[in-house]
Amino acid sequence: MNEEEGGAPAGVTRRTAIGGTVAVGSALLLLDAERVEATVQSSPPPRAGATLAIRPIVNGRAAPVTIDPRTSLLDLLRERLGLTGAKKGCDHGQCGACTVHVDGRRVASCLTLAAKTDGREVTTIEGLAEGDALHPMQQAFIDHDALQCGYCTPGQIMAAVACVREGNATDRPTIREYMSGNICRCGAYAGIVAAIEDVAKKGRRV
Amino acid sequence: MRSFGYTRPDSAQAAVAAFAAAGEGARYIAGGTTLYDLMKLDIERPAHLIDVTAIRGLDAIETGGDRLRFGALAPMSEVATNRTVLRDYPVLAESLAKAASQQLRNMATVGGNLFQRTRCLYFRNGAGGTSAGTTYPCNKREPGSGCAAIGGLDRGQAVLGQSASCTAVSPGDWPIALVALDAYVEILGAAGTRSLPVAELYRLPGNTPHLEFTLAPDEIVTAIVVPKTRAGRRSAYHKIRDRESYAFALASAAVALDMDNDTVRQARIALGGVATRPWRATAAEAALAGQRLTPDTAAAAGRAALTGAVPGRHNGFKIDLAQRTVADALLIAAKRTTA
Ligand SMILES: Cc1cc2nc3c(=O)[nH]c(=O)nc-3n(C[C@H](O)[C@H](O)[C@H](O)COP(=O)(O)OP(=O)(O)OC[C@H]3O[C@@H](n4cnc5c(N)ncnc54)[C@H](O)[C@@H]3O)c2cc1C
Ligand code: FES
Numbered sequence: 256m257n258e259e260e261g262g263a264p265a266g267v268t269r270r271t272a273i274g275g276t277v278a279v280g281s282a283l284l285l286l287d288a289e290r291v292e293a294t295v296q297s298s299p300p301p302r303a304g305a306t307l308a309i310r311p312i313v314n315g316r317a318a319p320v321t322i323d324p325r326t327s328l329l330d331l332l333r334e335r336l337g338l339t340g341a342k343k344g345c346d347h348g349q350c351g352a353c354t355v356h357v358d359g360r361r362v363a364s365c366l367t368l369a370a371k372t373d374g375r376e377v378t379t380i381e382g383l384a385e386g387d388a389l390h391p392m393q394q395a396f397i398d399h400d401a402l403q404c405g406y407c408t409p410g411q412i413m414a415a416v417a418c419v420r421e422g423n424a425t426d427r428p429t430i431r432e433y434m435s436g437n438i439c440r441c442g443a444y445a446g447i448v449a450a451i452e453d454v455a456k457k458g459r460r461v
Numbered sequence: 462m463r464s465f466g467y468t469r470p471d472s473a474q475a476a477v478a479a480f481a482a483a484g485e486g487a488r489y490i491a492g493g494t495t496l497y498d499l500m501k502l503d504i505e506r507p508a509h510l511i512d513v514t515a516i517r518g519l520d521a522i523e524t525g526g527d528r529l530r531f532g533a534l535a536p537m538s539e540v541a542t543n544r545t546v547l548r549d550y551p552v553l554a555e556s557l558a559k560a561a562s563q564q565l566r567n568m569a570t571v572g573g574n575l576f577q578r579t580r581c582l583y584f585r586n587g588a589g590g591t592s593a594g595t596t597y598p599c600n601k602r603e604p605g606s607g608c609a610a611i612g613g614l615d616r617g618q619a620v621l622g623q624s625a626s627c628t629a630v631s632p633g634d635w636p637i638a639l640v641a642l643d644a645y646v647e648i649l650g651a652a653g654t655r656s657l658p659v660a661e662l663y664r665l666p667g668n669t670p671h672l673e674f675t676l677a678p679d680e681i682v683t684a685i686v687v688p689k690t691r692a693g694r695r696s697a698y699h700k701i702r703d704r705e706s707y708a709f710a711l712a713s714a715a716v717a718l719d720m721d722n723d724t725v726r727q728a729r730i731a732l733g734g735v736a737t738r739p740w741r742a743t744a745a746e747a748a749l750a751g752q753r754l755t756p757d758t759a760a761a762a763g764r765a766a767l768t769g770a771v772p773g774r775h776n777g778f779k780i781d782l783a784q785r786t787v788a789d790a791l792l793i794a795a796k797r798t799t800a
């Protein structure tokens with residue numbers, strides 16, 4: 256997706272959008288009014304070019320925002336909400352670098368329309384640690400040297416946490432199968448599998 | 462990506478009404494893992510998206526009675542791990558579990574899966590792609606422009622069902638398993654409801670490879686129904702890929718066996734990865750009926766399944782591969798107990 260169609264409303268540059276999280280909160284009242292209007296006029300559907308007001312809960316906090324319907328969840332997080340942990344590797348669902356959780360399930364945020372997250376819980380790598388205490392999976396990635404350049408790591412960790420929660424971290428072959436959606440260009444796979452196995456074995460709450 | 466209007470109705474009727482109201486360029490979207498992907502490549506260009514995922518009750522999985530019924534919005538990951546499906550219809554569970562990744566299976570619906578589009582590299586080379594600069598001709602993407610795959614890099618292309626206009630493979634795994642089990646879909650459209658065998662959803666490319674499905678644009682699949690069969694427990698989905706996981710099939714086989722000790726009463730066999738539409742291998746089924754299942758009869762069934770296959774330049778290996786895939790699938794399924 257190029258910059259022009261990247262979802263920021265006209266006049267908002269990428270830089271101001273990234274710093275714009277605070278402004279988003281104060282626009283809450285106005286946006287809620289727009290939402291009601293949007294529901295009432297649901298037939299005929301809004302025309303191409305109409306913006307959309309949505310209110311996802313991102314890392315536990317409501318993040319009301321008006322978007323171009325083309326916006327992916329990944330671009331919303333990175334370019335509007337300043338959450339740059341989730342990475343854009345392929346933008347086509349093929350690499351897993353953009354993995355986040357929506358209502359507790361792991362998804363590829365690049366292929367998720369941001370519009371779909373209205374009212375839903377989105378958790379990103381930024382929402383995993385509790386204050387200064389790293390999440391056990393984050394710690395395990397450090398302990399097992401499960402990264403080199405680190406680009407795939409936020410996606411790997413979000414996928415890994417889901418893998419354990421789903422009960423798919425029972426043994427190495429199963430971990431490998433259920434982590435196959437996350438590509439690591441540096442080839443840190445041995446450490447990644449070991450980190451997940453470690454967390455799963457120790458029965459740590461994830 | 463072109464801009465579009467977006468609406469998310471909460472009933473199937475409202476979705477059909479919204480489709481009519483939206484007019485030209487309206488499309489339904491479910492998980493979006495096919496449609497949104499292709500919109501980014503400027504291959505799909507809807508003017509309105511009618512998001513069906515807020516429709517209530519359309520994600521139910523029902524396993525009671527004489528059929529399995531999957532609401533069209535059930536996520537692939539849920540159907541793949543349903544206990545009854547896992548135990549009684551491994552072919553269905555495996556066709557889903559061996560597709561895509563867990564992230565995508567959480568997003569993608571079993572209804573949308575039926576209408577995924579080919580992964581042919583020439584088709585996916587749309588104007589919005591990173592390699593744009595050269596956009597290759599493709600009759601499926603731009604009718605009448607030609608087919609660069611024919612005589613080109615055709616390693617992944619079909620050996621069954623292709624035409625002089627198109628050799629693109631029908632990529633899905635789940636539809637192969639459904640076709641083997643004689644599944645059908647329940648459909649809602651402006652004209653009311655109807656049902657249709659999954660096998661009849663797909664067209665051969667012929668001279669019109671851009672027309673892939675028989676569903677009318679305004680119709681919604683509301684459910685996928687699989688009649689129960691005792692062959693279900695002796696079933697398997699065997700998928701051969703370039704890597705062990707997270708890849709489309711080079712060749713795959715969905716099989717289900719109704720056996721009397723060693724003897725095959727009835728075999729159901731469908732092929733994926735090698736044909737331009739989900740491919741039921743009736744000749745192979747006939748070859749096995751009444752036969753003892755042995756490595757030899759399984760191999761013969763594999764050969765019968767590829768009757769009429771025509772290789773291109775680089776994909777001749779798929780014929781041998783698919784024959785062996787069918788044979789192995791039969792032997793795997795036969796070992797599964799019905800108890
Ligand atoms: C990286 C990657 C790897 C993949 N690997 C595999 C694989 O190995 N095997 C495999 O089988 N698949 C694979 N897929 C494809 C994936 O399974 C499909 O994209 C997915 O199942 C489509 O479902 P969806 O709900 O996301 O559909 P959408 O993208 O929302 O819709 C697809 C099409 O179906 C139509 N549609 C959706 N729902 C309905 C409905 N209820 N009624 C009528 N029309 C409807 C839409 O209008 C659209 O035309 C892969 C995809 C990606 C991106
Ligand atoms: S950026 Fe989303 S899967 Fe690669």
Ligand code: FES
Pocket residue numbers: 401402403404405406407408438439440441442443
């Ligand atoms: S650590 Fe570099 S891509 Fe995985």
